[in-house]
Amino acid sequence: MTTRTSWADMAANSAAENVGSGSSSASNSKPVYVPPHLRNRPPSADPPAPTSTGPASSNDRPGQGGSRWAAPRNDYGNRSGYGGGGRLGGWGGRGGWDRGRDREVNPFGNDDADTEQAFSEQENTAINFDAYEDIPVETSGDNVPPPVNTFAEIDLGDALNLNIRRCKYVKPTPVQRHAIPIALAGRDLMACAQTGSGKTAAFCFPIISGIMRGQVPQKPLRGARTVFPLALILSPTRELSMQIHEEARKFSYQTGVKVVVAYGGAPINQQLRDLERGVDILVATPGRLVDLLERARVSLQMIRYLALDEADRMLDMGFEPQIRKIVEQMDMPPPGVRQTMLFSATFPREIQRLASDFLANYIFLAVGRVGSSTDLIVQRVEFVHESDKRSHLMDLLHAQRANGVQGKQALTLVFVETKKGADSLEHWLCMNGFPATTIHGDRSQQEREQALRSFKTGATPILVATDVAARGLDIPHVAHVVNFDLPNDIDDYVHRIGRTGRAGKTGLATAFFNENNTNMAKALADLMQEANQEVPAWLTRYAARSFGGRNRRPGGGGGRFGGRDFRRDSSYNRGGSDYYSGGNNNSGGYGGGYGANVAIVCIVLVGIGEEILTKK
Numbered sequence: 001m002t003t004r005t006s007w008a009d010m011a012a013n014s015a016a017e018n019v020g021s022g023s024s025s026a027s028n029s030k031p032v033y034v035p036p037h038l039r040n041r042p043p044s045a046d047p048p049a050p051t052s053t054g055p056a057s058s059n060d061r062p063g064q065g066g067s068r069w070a071a072p073r074n075d076y077g078n079r080s081g082y083g084g085g086g087r088l089g090g091w092g093g094r095g096g097w098d099r100g101r102d103r104e105v106n107p108f109g110n111d112d113a114d115t116e117q118a119f120s121e122q123e124n125t126a127i128n129f130d131a132y133e134d135i136p137v138e139t140s141g142d143n144v145p146p147p148v149n150t151f152a153e154i155d156l157g158d159a160l161n162l163n164i165r166r167c168k169y170v171k172p173t174p175v176q177r178h179a180i181p182i183a184l185a186g187r188d189l190m191a192c193a194q195t196g197s198g199k200t201a202a203f204c205f206p207i208i209s210g211i212m213r214g215q216v217p218q219k220p221l222r223g224a225r226t227v228f229p230l231a232l233i234l235s236p237t238r239e240l241s242m243q244i245h246e247e248a249r250k251f252s253y254q255t256g257v258k259v260v261v262a263y264g265g266a267p268i269n270q271q272l273r274d275l276e277r278g279v280d281i282l283v284a285t286p287g288r289l290v291d292l293l294e295r296a297r298v299s300l301q302m303i304r305y306l307a308l309d310e311a312d313r314m315l316d317m318g319f320e321p322q323i324r325k326i327v328e329q330m331d332m333p334p335p336g337v338r339q340t341m342l343f344s345a346t347f348p349r350e351i352q353r354l355a356s357d358f359l360a361n362y363i364f365l366a367v368g369r370v371g372s373s374t375d376l377i378v379q380r381v382e383f384v385h386e387s388d389k390r391s392h393l394m395d396l397l398h399a400q401r402a403n404g405v406q407g408k409q410a411l412t413l414v415f416v417e418t419k420k421g422a423d424s425l426e427h428w429l430c431m432n433g434f435p436a437t438t439i440h441g442d443r444s445q446q447e448r449e450q451a452l453r454s455f456k457t458g459a460t461p462i463l464v465a466t467d468v469a470a471r472g473l474d475i476p477h478v479a480h481v482v483n484f485d486l487p488n489d490i491d492d493y494v495h496r497i498g499r500t501g502r503a504g505k506t507g508l509a510t511a512f513f514n515e516n517n518t519n520m521a522k523a524l525a526d527l528m529q530e531a532n533q534e535v536p537a538w539l540t541r542y543a544a545r546s547f548g549g550r551n552r553r554p555g556g557g558g559g560r561f562g563g564r565d566f567r568r569d570s571s572y573n574r575g576g577s578d579y580y581s582g583g584n585n586n587s588g589g590y591g592g593g594y595g596a597n598v599a600i601v602c603i604v605l606v607g608i609g610e611e612i613l614t615k616k
């Protein structure tokens with residue numbers, strides 16, 4: 001299997017190479033204990049904040065009379081400067097403008113980003129395209145626009161095309177092939193596609209392209225400090241919002257489209273200043289957005305595009321009231337006037353039903369995952385008594401070390417149940433020579449961001465996490481996920497293990513099981529069986545005796561799994577024609593949709609809300 005690195009990996013690698021203690025280079029020598037107060041300090045040799053490559057120019061925009069493709073955004077001129085402090089300083093990742101030079105910061109961190117040569121040499125092989133050859137795809141809804149095979153077939157605009165090349169995306173992934181034409185046709189969309197398959201670009205490209213094409217809108221009369229974004233992208237966690245923002249900034253580099261992120265836990269004043277400098281696309285977590293709306297600092301009156309990432313989580317009980325408030329009770333244009341796109345790797349039927357309130361004559365798209373959910377992930381479950389867990393983990397880590405599986409190219413993510421448990425395990429690992437850090441809801445946002453960076457660069461190749469890191473995070477090189485404490489919900493398990501084996505890469509997931517997890521036995525055994533994993537005989541025996549472990553898998557008791565348009569259910573009947581009036585099965589022998597035994601599995605990047613997570 002190809003394991004060439006993407007540009008993102010290369011950036012991470014170069015950062016890691018500059019990191020001293022705890023990196024893989026120290027692997028063969030006795031690891032050094034790092035006291036807690038020094039553990040997460042940014043390495044002094046870490047790369048500096050990316051520098052600008054030049055003024056935001058308009059000459060890569062095709063001329064389109066009256067649209068923003070033809071209208072350079074001269075409103076950059078009067079900014080007081082915004083640098084965001086670069087990747088490792090302050091509230092990471094918000095940088096869009098170079099404070100001193102008043103220029104758009106190059107999000108590619110590559111001074112040559114303007115030159116064709118700089119990005120034409122290597123393609124992004126993060127995605128294993130071979131695995132997509134016979135991927136099942138199903139669409140339903142009226143007049144579904146046909147998919148495309150190449151980016152060249154889609155008129156996204158020169159500036160965006162240039163950024164796609166800078167990202168080294170050579171061809172669209174399956175979800176992009178189908179979703180982008182649907183979105184460009186102005187259609188509402190509910191899209192279900194596997195983790196790591198490029199959903200972010202699938203909703204970002206049409207939004208950016210649409211804003212570039214559109215007329216520069218007349219700002220409504222309102223308080224001078226109110227901003228009017230044209231697109232809103234909501235996601236359930238702070239870290240996921242930051243990730244989407246980083247991606248969107250790359251895609252919109254030098255297009256004139258301005259992307260701002262707002263999330264809880266970070267100082268609101270900085271975010272207000274970011275907004276004041278102008279915003280076309282607002283990426284936000286719901287709680288912070290409600291705050292901004294209530295302060296009348298943001299108006300949704302001009303929203304043309306609404307995208308919900310991890311949409312099923314956003315409409316799950318924790319978030320639904322906030323989402324309804326934002327979407328239905330403020331000043332956002334109604335469905336049909338705005339364009340709404342919902343993306344996730346799972347869409348349980350009840351959630352689809354709820355979600356349909358936000359959509360108008362929408363298309364449902366389901367794209368199976370690369371291989372199957374867990375073909376790429378070897379799942380192991382081991383019986384480990386509570387008191388033996390630490391020594392068992394130590395054995396695993398020593399074995400990894402002995403096999404040379406460690407360092408920045410082989411990160412280990414260890415999931416535990418509680419925040420206290422996370423701190424305690426992290427401390428113990430460090431004491432025993434395994435550089436670790438931790439992420440959970442009791443840590444400040446700054447500490448959380450720092451921990452993630454330290455993990456990604458391999459400075460601390462073990463991350464002990466609660467469910468705050470279970471969903472939504474795209475961390476390259478996670479080779480091993482250890483469920484030190486199993487979750488109580490099989491979906492959480494699926495999301496956790498989905499942090500490895502992403503984008504066509506293989507991964508390993510090990511779960512520690514004991515008497516405290518008997519309610520998970522059946523769901524776990526079913527899931528493993530479905531994924532052609534070896535199910536230990538003892539687990540099968542536990543499964544035969546047990547009942548529970550909320551099972552959303554196909555064929556499981558919960559029946560919440562959704563890789564199929566709920567409008568096609570025979571039980572669903574709401575007068576028909578306004579909901580579902582046709583289908584387009586591109587599944588190529590896939591049969592009648594995603595039935596009970598289908599392995600689409602949308603392992604998910606469903607996030608848990610920060611409000612919920614902070615309780616963990």
Ligand SMILES: Nc1ncnc2c1ncn2[C@@H]1O[C@H](COP(=O)(O)OP(=O)(O)OP(=O)(O)O)[C@@H](O)[C@H]1O
Pocket residue numbers: 006008124125126127168169170171172173176193194195196197198199200201344345472473474503604605
């Ligand atoms: N067309 C493409 N060619 C090559 N790489 C791509 C392409 N599209 C996306 N990628 C890369 O694939 C990786 C996964 O993309 P992304 O994070 O958008 O997936 P996702 O479907 O949102 O995953 P998840 O469900 O886990 O959030 C990213 O590193 C991204 O840069």
